[in-house]
Amino acid sequence: xxTPLRFTRWLVLVLGLVMVGALEVSAAAKLPNFVVIxxxxxxxxxxxxxxxxTIRTPNLDRMAAEGMRFTDFYASAPVCTPSRAGLLTxxxxxxxxxxxxxxxxxxxxxxxxxxxxxxxxxxxxxAKGYATAAVGKWHxxxxxxxxPTSHGFDSYFGIPYSNDMNRDNTKGPKGREAxxxxxTEYWNNPLMRNEEIIERxxxxxxxxxxxxxxxxxxxxxxxxxxxxxxxxxxxPHVPLFVGKEYRGTSRRGLYGDVVEEIDWSVGQILExxxxxxxxxxxxxxxxxxxxPWLIFNDHGGSAGxxxxxxxxxxxxxxxxxxxAWWPGKVRAGVVEGSIASTLDLFPxxxxxxGVAMPKDREYDGVDMGPLLFGKxxxxxxxxxxxxxxxxxxxxxxxxxxxxxxxSAYGKDPVVRPEIPELYDMGVDPGEQFNxxxxxxxxxxxxxxxxxxxEASIKPVENQLEKQ
Amino acid sequence: xxTPLRFTRWLVLVLGLVMVGALEVSAAAKLPNFVVIxxxxxxxxxxxxxxxxTIRTPNLDRMAAEGMRFTDFYASAPVCTPSRAGLLTxxxxxxxxxxxxxxxxxxxxxxxxxxxxxxxxxxxxxAKGYATAAVGKWHxxxxxxxxPTSHGFDSYFGIPYSNDMNRDNTKGPKGREAxxxxxTEYWNNPLMRNEEIIERxxxxxxxxxxxxxxxxxxxxxxxxxxxxxxxxxxxPHVPLFVGKEYRGTSRRGLYGDVVEEIDWSVGQILExxxxxxxxxxxxxxxxxxxxPWLIFNDHGGSAGxxxxxxxxxxxxxxxxxxxAWWPGKVRAGVVEGSIASTLDLFPxxxxxxGVAMPKDREYDGVDMGPLLFGKxxxxxxxxxxxxxxxxxxxxxxxxxxxxxxxSAYGKDPVVRPEIPELYDMGVDPGEQFNxxxxxxxxxxxxxxxxxxxEASIKPVENQLEKQ
Numbered sequence: 001x002x003t004p005l006r007f008t009r010w011l012v013l014v015l016g017l018v019m020v021g022a023l024e025v026s027a028a029a030k031l032p033n034f035v036v037i038x039x040x041x042x043x044x045x046x047x048x049x050x051x052x053x054t055i056r057t058p059n060l061d062r063m064a065a066e067g068m069r070f071t072d073f074y075a076s077a078p079v080c081t082p083s084r085a086g087l088l089t090x091x092x093x094x095x096x097x098x099x100x101x102x103x104x105x106x107x108x109x110x111x112x113x114x115x116x117x118x119x120x121x122x123x124x125x126x127a128k129g130y131a132t133a134a135v136g137k138w139h140x141x142x143x144x145x146x147x148p149t150s151h152g153f154d155s156y157f158g159i160p161y162s163n164d165m166n167r168d169n170t171k172g173p174k175g176r177e178a179x180x181x182x183x184t185e186y187w188n189n190p191l192m193r194n195e196e197i198i199e200r201x202x203x204x205x206x207x208x209x210x211x212x213x214x215x216x217x218x219x220x221x222x223x224x225x226x227x228x229x230x231x232x233x234x235x236p237h238v239p240l241f242v243g244k245e246y247r248g249t250s251r252r253g254l255y256g257d258v259v260e261e262i263d264w265s266v267g268q269i270l271e272x273x274x275x276x277x278x279x280x281x282x283x284x285x286x287x288x289x290x291x292p293w294l295i296f297n298d299h300g301g302s303a304g305x306x307x308x309x310x311x312x313x314x315x316x317x318x319x320x321x322x323x324a325w326w327p328g329k330v331r332a333g334v335v336e337g338s339i340a341s342t343l344d345l346f347p348x349x350x351x352x353x354g355v356a357m358p359k360d361r362e363y364d365g366v367d368m369g370p371l372l373f374g375k376x377x378x379x380x381x382x383x384x385x386x387x388x389x390x391x392x393x394x395x396x397x398x399x400x401x402x403x404x405x406x407s408a409y410g411k412d413p414v415v416r417p418e419i420p421e422l423y424d425m426g427v428d429p430g431e432q433f434n435x436x437x438x439x440x441x442x443x444x445x446x447x448x449x450x451x452x453x454e455a456s457i458k459p460v461e462n463q464l465e466k467q
Numbered sequence: 468x469x470t471p472l473r474f475t476r477w478l479v480l481v482l483g484l485v486m487v488g489a490l491e492v493s494a495a496a497k498l499p500n501f502v503v504i505x506x507x508x509x510x511x512x513x514x515x516x517x518x519x520x521t522i523r524t525p526n527l528d529r530m531a532a533e534g535m536r537f538t539d540f541y542a543s544a545p546v547c548t549p550s551r552a553g554l555l556t557x558x559x560x561x562x563x564x565x566x567x568x569x570x571x572x573x574x575x576x577x578x579x580x581x582x583x584x585x586x587x588x589x590x591x592x593x594a595k596g597y598a599t600a601a602v603g604k605w606h607x608x609x610x611x612x613x614x615p616t617s618h619g620f621d622s623y624f625g626i627p628y629s630n631d632m633n634r635d636n637t638k639g640p641k642g643r644e645a646x647x648x649x650x651t652e653y654w655n656n657p658l659m660r661n662e663e664i665i666e667r668x669x670x671x672x673x674x675x676x677x678x679x680x681x682x683x684x685x686x687x688x689x690x691x692x693x694x695x696x697x698x699x700x701x702x703p704h705v706p707l708f709v710g711k712e713y714r715g716t717s718r719r720g721l722y723g724d725v726v727e728e729i730d731w732s733v734g735q736i737l738e739x740x741x742x743x744x745x746x747x748x749x750x751x752x753x754x755x756x757x758x759p760w761l762i763f764n765d766h767g768g769s770a771g772x773x774x775x776x777x778x779x780x781x782x783x784x785x786x787x788x789x790x791a792w793w794p795g796k797v798r799a800g801v802v803e804g805s806i807a808s809t810l811d812l813f814p815x816x817x818x819x820x821g822v823a824m825p826k827d828r829e830y831d832g833v834d835m836g837p838l839l840f841g842k843x844x845x846x847x848x849x850x851x852x853x854x855x856x857x858x859x860x861x862x863x864x865x866x867x868x869x870x871x872x873x874s875a876y877g878k879d880p881v882v883r884p885e886i887p888e889l890y891d892m893g894v895d896p897g898e899q900f901n902x903x904x905x906x907x908x909x910x911x912x913x914x915x916x917x918x919x920x921e922a923s924i925k926p927v928e929n930q931l932e933k934q
Binding site (some may be wrong): 035045048049050051052053054056065071072250251253254255256297298301305306334337398425426427428429430432433 | 512515516517518519521523532538539672717718719720722764765769771776802804841865891892893894895896897899900
């Protein structure tokens with residue numbers, strides 16, 4: 001009886017080693033997938049799980065309950081182009097020339113765009129064998145060399161800038177009137193596949209649905225290799241468009257319809273990941289490019305209790321919903337108060353994919369890994385709020401100092417107070433009670449950090465003013 | 468073999484009937500318990516599940532996840548005394564004389580109080596054999612015949628009015644300065660047990676904890692009979708006091724500490740109900756008496772995206788958190804958008820306890836049962852917003868008309884615009900975009916309903932001005 005038992009033991013041991021080896025090989029091969037879902041002009045207060053009373057977002061609420069919901073998550077800029085440059089490069093737009101005090105964003109006729117020497121998340125992951133796809137709004141250039149397919153994405157499907165550009169003035173009512181009951185033909189926007197325009201004007205009513213279908217197809221097509229999907233919705237930016245299934249369904253009116261269709265889209269993405277058995281190997285991050293565009297009345301969103309909205313360096317301009325999801329990996333059901341930013345996605349993804357951070361340039365992002373997977377606090381205490389190319393405000397832990405203030409879209413001059421305004425963002429998230437006089441030391445400390453930060457900025461060609 | 472089988476069948480039948488009978492008796496005997504947890508000056512935006520970024524309320528968030536969270540829940544008045552009268556009687560304060568345009572609430576020296584002929588929830592349930600207990604703030608009178616024990620409560624333990632009354636001007640700094648670092652001895656408040664003062668000045672730092680301990684004891688002592696527990700915290704009304712376990716723990720500062728201790732208290736109550744196996748037979752309702760007191764800077768709360776706060780008939784004054792919990796009975800995990808009010812608690816409890824509504828008086832509350840347990844919409848479409856004894860505004864479905872406006876605590880005169888302001892509370896919960904000109908028909912409809920409502924109000928003795 002000894003020999004068979006020994007043989008059995010040996011067999012178990014060998015099989016065990018073989019299995020461990022197989023698992024190790026499999027683990028090494030199974031690089032995690034990344035999905036970024038990026039809403040346009042969605043405000044901090046616009047989701048159910050962030051307290052909106054009349055917008056229903058069951059899919060995002062579930063995503064938050066299964067994952068991590070950030071209370072202090074920041075877009076990298078208060079307007080579109082620099083915000084997107086920051087997300088995709090991990091660097092503030094001032095470093096890539098994608099910010100300007102004269103033109104705050106790129107326009108269809110702009111000759112500039114994200115420079116070829118910038119490394120996007122897609123470029124970096126592609127080198128590691130990732131499939132990469134951009135779906136939706138780009139807004140980082142349309143001239144040759146600046147479209148997604150020139151920046152590491154295998155494919156692109158979407159409108160390459162904001163959906164309110166290319167207004168066709170021969171159609172519909174004049175001025176802002178055209179926004180209240182928008183029709184697709186009022187805006188002569190191009191829908192592109194890779195570098196080609198495939199539809200013009202793009203049918204915006206089916207945009208969210210088509211972006212979703214495209215994204216679902218990409219996930220299914222790439223289920224056997226690592227992928228990076230960047231799904232940047234054109235909505236709820238004005239003019240508001242919505243699929244017929246969602247039109248007139250929200251208590252919040254058309255804006256609510258639009259957000260609720262995006263919530264549906266999020267549900268479709270997560271459901272596809274579950275069905276394809278990719279959920280346990282995919283990090284999904286949902287956020288917005290900046291705060292709500294308040295000058296559009298009820299066609300703009302809400303920053304909740306935060307001050308101001310899009311375009312402003314008050315928190316309503318840059319603090320946005322931020323939800324991370326990766327079942328079994330991202331801490332579940334956590335409401336996280338540490339400061340984090342879209343700038344942090346680049347280094348976080350690089351770390352997870354085993355890609356070394358490039359050494360030849362400055363990064364503003366920090367790895368969110370410890371925050372997402374560990375028990376520690378975040379890596380980020382300092383956050384500079386840029387209005388275009390100038391640091392207007394900066395946060396250090398709970399404190400935020402304003403060195404310059406200006407209304408989001410007014411023609412009022414910049415105010416640079418002798419004593420910067422100071423707010424405790426924990427006690428006073430609405431920035432109502434200036435406590436500068438009580439904490440001159442804090443202001444000096446923040447001022448010093450801003451100076452150090454500014455010293456790291458090198459002059460670059462301004463892409464937004466390029467003729 | 469026939470006989471035994473027949474006998475078995477007979478036995479099964481008889482046993483079945485006996486068991487059904489026993490269950491029926493048991494069901495009839497097991498009247499549901501009711502617990503109302505009432506916060507003081509807690510704002511609509513002050514809980515985690517209502518979107519506050521820096522106040523942590525895990526117990527209330529869990530209560531909401533296991534129960535029903537209302538988005539459009541209203542206190543019956545924007546200030547303390549009339550709000551509490553409304554909750555406990557199911558009738559607007561104007562009907563009981565507990566509202567006045569000259570003195571908005573009762574004061575320690577007031578000679579008035581809730582009249583003896585008013586029927587409170589406690590009085591009505593007591594007739595059905597309920598044990599009844601009031602813990603915490605009363606604020607419906609201190610003269611004989613007006614305290615809780617004269618209004619159907621078996622016992623009372625608490626401060627009988629607001630915790631900022633009875634300021635001892637010989638102690639501490641003058642004026643509002645005393646509020647910023649409050650000490651118990653600055654306010655000479657009485658802590659009462661039944662009709663006796665047992666501590667003066669009441670140690671306010673231990674108030675939330677002692678109210679909680681008292682409530683837990685009451686639940687345990689009454690686990691074998693139906694009970695009604697009315698736990699009305701004195702906090703987070705200013706001056707803010709907090710137990711040492713919670714002091715300095717919240718990012719939101721002292722106000723956050725106080726709310727987080729109340730959240731702890733809610734956790735203790737629910738945990739006691741679970742441990743005592745009463746959870747499946749107890750309806751718990753959490754809410755607040757009015758919106759945040761905004762004139763106290765960061766010692767006041769937040770109404771989130773709603774307009775204004777305590778004292779005002781803008782929604783921030785009266786719309787409050789509302790969470791219903793009854794595992795297995797109240798629909799779980801529901802975010803409910805129907806209009807409901809503290810006025811509705813009285814008829815809801817009566818229905819559940821099998822008590823007929825008194826026929827000799829008008830009620831403003833409607834049974835919330837269909838909303839809590841069924842699938843239908845709420846029973847309430849109309850809600851009048853009283854400032855003292857006048858209907859300043861009224862809501863009909865999604866619309867709200869303002870017939871009169873006035874700042875919450877300013878000395879500005881009442882404005883009664885020729886065309887009332889009109890807001891769509893679904894599309895525009897922040898009451899920013901007046902749509903009166905587009906909907907004159909809606910305004911007329913609301914005006915007509917207000918007239919009908921006003922016709923039902925009978926003159927009564929003013930309790931708040933009584934000398």
